[in-house]
Amino acid sequence: MKRLTPLLLALALAACGTQTAPQGEQAASLTWAIETQPITLNPHQWSQNKARLLVFNQFDALVSRGKDGSFQPWLARSWKVSDDGLTYTFELRDDVKFHDGTAFDAAAVKANLDQFRVPDYNPAVASIQLGALDEVEAVASHTLKVKLKEPDGLFLDFLASPYGGQVSPRSLKTAKDLKFGGPDLVGTGPFILERYVQGQEIRYRRNPAYAWAPPGAGHQGPAYLSEVVYRFLPEAAVRVGALTSGQVQVIEGVPATEVKLIKSDPGLALQTALNSGTSFSYYFNVTHPPFDDQRVREAFREAVDVDAVLKAVYQGTATRAWSVVGAASPFYDASLERSFGGDTARANALLDAAGWTERDAQGYRVKDGKRLSVRSVSSAPFVRDRRDVLAQAIQAQVKQSAGIDFQVKIVDQGTAQQAVADGAYEIFENSRGDSDVGAALNLILPRDGAINRSGYVDPRVDGWLDRASATLDQAERKKLYARVQRVVVADKAVVFPIYVPADQIASRAGVQGLGFDPGSGTPRSAYDVRIGT
Secondary structure (H helix, E strand, O other): OOOOOHHHHHHHHHHOOOOOOOOOOOOOEEEEEEOOOOOOOOHHHOOOHHHHHHHHHHOOOOEEEOOOOOEEEOOEEEEEEOOOOOEEEEEEOOOOEOOOOOEOOHHHHHHHHHHOOOOOOOHHHHHOOOOOEEEEEEEEOOEEEEEEOOOOOOHHHHHHOHHHOOOOHHHHHHOOOOOOOOOOOOOOOOEEEEEEEOOOEEEEEEOOOOOOOOOOOOOOOOOOOOEEEEEEOOOHHHHHHHHHOOOOOEEEOOOHHHHHHHHHOOOEEEEEEEOOOEOEEEEEOOOOOOOOOHHHHHHHHHOOOHHHHHHHHHOOOOEEOOOOEOOOOOOOOHHHOOOOOOOHHHHHHHHHHOOOOEEOOOOOEEEOOEEOEEEEEEEHHHOOOOHHHHHHHHHHHHHHHHOOEEEEEEEOHHHHHHHHHHOOOOEEEEOOOOOOHHHHHHHHOOOOOOOOOOOOOOHHHHHHHHHHHOOOOHHHHHHHHHHHHHHHHHHOOOEEEEEEOEEEEEEEOOEEOOOEOOOOOOEOOOOOOEEOO
């Protein structure tokens, strides 16, 4: 990693308005450097796994997750489910207020759920996570009844996710930019969003009235910190330099090249956790050449020595993936392990059989005068964990081992969306941090999945996903998801799993209360964080 001189580091931090945060037991303000700038601050629009820790500073959900993965109360004191699984009755807390003074009640929850029915608000969530939603009724001031069209094993997970973050009905109507959010879109959380400066920082101040933390929290009452400032520092060298120099007290997204340095420094601490949801994978676009040919899809996977690539890029800190489902998920199918990848001879034999037998002057395979080229177009706000460096390593491997021209582009979000709309890509890279992987699979694999970028269609997969969503039997869901994994990874080679995403938090001595969300494996909010000796 390129080291920054003290002058360059100071200049980089000055550009973000960074000041040295107060130290010592009495300090009540904390500065935290984060890797990725959020593209929205509205929990209903959440899509970046890295944004989860910000969402739960400002917004609370109806339901929380315990350390054992169970659902526990939060803004809902309790709930009952009818025997047929179609009706949920929630008893809500009656002592909660939104940051704008509006009372939290059943009407507020109804307004939040109804908001997803507004056309073009978030059609992906409306069709997948809330596809079974039928009626929402405030039967009393703090009693809510929700009726589903069919049983939905993902409904409680939705209510515990950032999507379930409760927004003041008043601000839903008056926010200047509803889809982005900001200081005028308010929740009930332990912190109040005070300022957002694009490209620089987001600043929260403590909600002094907060008294409704979930049971799994480390304490009750208001947050320890009076203020928490998140600096947007996408360059790993800047983040680490800011931490080691004491200009910030916490960073997330620790590069593999710096893990040893942080572990060897007695004044620093490092924590890491695997994310739940899906693994980071390449999804092959099967709707046009060359990946409409399964032999080419398999050849690409065999041309990559994943273990060698991960070791080079992440220096032994990454966990290899073998399935579209991440290894941290209870639905992970371990039988797929060691079933593909790294067989160069097989990769070349497959490409020969597919007719890619000639080579051009640069060594790339050619058929009918056309080079074997595949494109990946990634949106910059979603690039994390040195995935750009990983892509370059894979690019070099597939060229050398099999003569494949892998073209990697990282662009702005609008350009990436246009490439998807035009079908101008062959590889779609993605990982999802959903605490229940079923939500991710329903978005990315079915025929009508909102982010099905592979174009793969299989009625069996659609049926298995539907059945898994419609049951509360976890053993049955595991069996059905295993079938899905077997088809898309082993049988049809639609997905190339690469690694299991993880999050890292590094902090200076004296910072306490940091940790990871038990459902997602991502960093928790700053609610329990304090600075002491």
